[in-house]
Amino acid sequence: MDFLWGGVREAVRLLLHGDATTYHATWVSLLCTILAITLAALLAVPYGAWLGLYRPRGSRAQVFALRVAMSVPTVVIGLLVFGFLSRSGPLGALDLLYTKAAIVVGLVMLAFPLLASLAHGAAASLDRRVVETALTLGAGRWRALLKSLGEARVQLAAAYLAAFGRCFTELGIAITVGGNLKMRTRTLPSSIQLELGRGDFAAALAPGFLLLLLAAVAAMLTHRVSREALR
Amino acid sequence: MRAFLLCVLLAACGAEDAPKVLRLATTTSTRDSGLLEFLLPPFEKKENVEVQVVAVGTGQALELGKRGDADLVLVHARSLEDEFVAKGHGSDRRDVMYNDYVVLGPAADPAGAKGKGAVEAFRLIAATRAPFVSRGDKSGTHIRETQLWEKAGGVPKGEDFHLDAGQGMGACLVMAGEKDAYILADRGTWLAFKSKVDLVVLVEGDKLLFNEYGAILPTHEKADRAVGAKLLDYLTSAEGQRRIGEFRVEGERLFHPVGEGQ
Numbered sequence: 001m002d003f004l005w006g007g008v009r010e011a012v013r014l015l016l017h018g019d020a021t022t023y024h025a026t027w028v029s030l031l032c033t034i035l036a037i038t039l040a041a042l043l044a045v046p047y048g049a050w051l052g053l054y055r056p057r058g059s060r061a062q063v064f065a066l067r068v069a070m071s072v073p074t075v076v077i078g079l080l081v082f083g084f085l086s087r088s089g090p091l092g093a094l095d096l097l098y099t100k101a102a103i104v105v106g107l108v109m110l111a112f113p114l115l116a117s118l119a120h121g122a123a124a125s126l127d128r129r130v131v132e133t134a135l136t137l138g139a140g141r142w143r144a145l146l147k148s149l150g151e152a153r154v155q156l157a158a159a160y161l162a163a164f165g166r167c168f169t170e171l172g173i174a175i176t177v178g179g180n181l182k183m184r185t186r187t188l189p190s191s192i193q194l195e196l197g198r199g200d201f202a203a204a205l206a207p208g209f210l211l212l213l214l215a216a217v218a219a220m221l222t223h224r225v226s227r228e229a230l231r
Numbered sequence: 232m233r234a235f236l237l238c239v240l241l242a243a244c245g246a247e248d249a250p251k252v253l254r255l256a257t258t259t260s261t262r263d264s265g266l267l268e269f270l271l272p273p274f275e276k277k278e279n280v281e282v283q284v285v286a287v288g289t290g291q292a293l294e295l296g297k298r299g300d301a302d303l304v305l306v307h308a309r310s311l312e313d314e315f316v317a318k319g320h321g322s323d324r325r326d327v328m329y330n331d332y333v334v335l336g337p338a339a340d341p342a343g344a345k346g347k348g349a350v351e352a353f354r355l356i357a358a359t360r361a362p363f364v365s366r367g368d369k370s371g372t373h374i375r376e377t378q379l380w381e382k383a384g385g386v387p388k389g390e391d392f393h394l395d396a397g398q399g400m401g402a403c404l405v406m407a408g409e410k411d412a413y414i415l416a417d418r419g420t421w422l423a424f425k426s427k428v429d430l431v432v433l434v435e436g437d438k439l440l441f442n443e444y445g446a447i448l449p450t451h452e453k454a455d456r457a458v459g460a461k462l463l464d465y466l467t468s469a470e471g472q473r474r475i476g477e478f479r480v481e482g483e484r485l486f487h488p489v490g491e492g493q
Contacts, residue, residue, distance in 0.1 A: 003298065087409050097409055098394075175398070179406055182367060182395035194397040197287065198369040199294035 003201070010202030011209060021182060022191060022207050029187040030214075032100055032174075033167040036107030041115050041160060048116035049145055049152070052123030053131055063120055069113035074106075078176030081106045085177060098179035103187070106173035111163040118159035122152040154228050161222040169215055188214075250281040253458045256293075256301035258371060259399060260330075261444070262286035264419040264485055269478050274465045280458060290369035296321055299451030302459035305466070307371040307444045321447035326489045327466050328475045329443045332375060333421055334434035335404075336361075336413040344413065349437040352413075353383035360392045362412035364403050367395040371442070376415045379439065404428050417442060419485045444486075 014022065048066070051059045083089050085097040085105075096102045126148050134144040149156065171189040178185035180194060188211040195204035261267050262284055271282050285295060289306040296304040297320045305327060306312060315321050334352050336344060342361040344352035356363050357380075366373035380386040387393040394412065396403050400420040407414040408428035421432070434440070446466055448459050465471045472488040479485075 098406065175402075179394075179402075180397045182397060183389070184394075186397065190397075194368060197291055197397075199288065199291035200369075201294075 007202040007205050011205035014203065014206040015209065019206060022210065024183050025186045025188050025191045025207055026210050028100060028185060029168055032103045032107060033164060036104045036167055037111045037160060037163040040108045040111035040163065044112045044115035045119040045149065045156060046145065048119030049123040049149055052120040053145060053148060054141065066113045066117045070117060073172065074110060074170050075172035075176060077106050077109050078173040081177045097177060098181060098185060100185055102177040103174055103185060106177050107167045107170065110170060110173065111167055114163050114166060115159055118162065119156060122155035123148060126151055154225060158222055158225045161218050161225060165215055165218045168218065169211065250279045251458055252283060253280050253462060254283045254285060254301045255303050255305060255462065256285045256287065256295040257305040258289055258292060258307060259286045260417050260419050261305060264480060266478050266486060270474055274462065278461055288368055288370040296447065296449035297451065299449065299453030301449060302455045303446055303448060303462050305444060305446045307442050308374045309443060311374065312445050312447060315447060319450060321449045323463065324445050324447045325463060325467050327444045327446050328486045328488055329441055330486050331418050332415055332440040332442055333418055333432045334413065334415055335407065335421065335430040336433045337411040338431045340433060342413065345433045347434060349379055349434050349439045350382045352434045353379050356413050357383065357387050362392045362394060362410050364394045364396055364407040364410065364412045364414045366403055367397040372400060372415060372417055375442065419480065422480055422483055
């Protein structure tokens, strides 16, 4: 018990004294996650909603593919991105491996199927009359789509937060393509992994607390937003 | 059929006493090189002991010993080992074997480190600001790296050419290959990665690159010192030492018995 309690006290002390490495890792985690889910949402939400609203030919196969893609483990995504960005890979000339940009690429791939799938669900469950009215009033298909996205905004916000939770706590991509470089690409989850490997329990707890705190805030917001959706 | 299988199973279990479990905390280099698989089976058979190997960094291995989660630790960072014994966390430290480190880098060698001494090579790397991948994980290798930097005028912490990776040897070698960077590696892991990574050996054979492995018996009350001592005796016995010297990876010798060639 002493061991645990001592660790907790030391972790709190580290946080209060503004441990630069931990705070930098928090910044990297937040930056990469928000950038990635925003980029992913710009593509995935219209795409998923289009599938849900207009059910074009082949949409069932695409929805199925999105579901499958959602279950790809993050280390496998990391591996794929590594293969492309490695010097001997097709995009090696960009010299992106072990940068924040590489992490963002991986996280976009993680968030895209999740966001598209949730957007599809939200759009498919909308009252059809909204779209039909818009279409009869002479709106184009994209205008009608935008209109229905507005209707589904609460579900979409919940989807965005869910993607945040998934990307923010992710470890496999951050390590494989980020490289866990100190003050560069080290994220909160990869700091925890490293400090534990170094045998420093307290130093692992400090980023652990921050991760838990921020993930809990995201989860609380998600809960709030989805309760809103039920109203 | 099911009853028959059950009988067979029971007979198999009852045939001999269940082996005692011994937990050995050691570094990834001894496990990943295959040394332990070569060294331990005769001991396990003779003493009826099952050795569970927990392979982690030296820092964590010692931590496991300190908390009573290991019955023997086998690590390679003399300064940390001595501190561990001095603080009363362990006793009866013995030399078990040694291997060596090599300084690797790109074949083009922009720092001109080839053939130099280890410290001089590090000084040249810093002077030319050539990229260097640091383990940064408090492993035995990281500690040696730090000692060499200190002899060469200080660890270039926070400099843009000093990449603090905080990962295992293999991951760091891949990174150094990708980034045309210099790196300090243990010879065993290097041999395993040689064909996959675009780096060459630039410095080897320097006394400062020798790497001693020591075994320590933890004193924590939860550690089983009797069974730990048996393994310690085996490792330092004539038979254990002979087997360490016989171990080969792709025809190359990785670990040397104590006292040989020093």
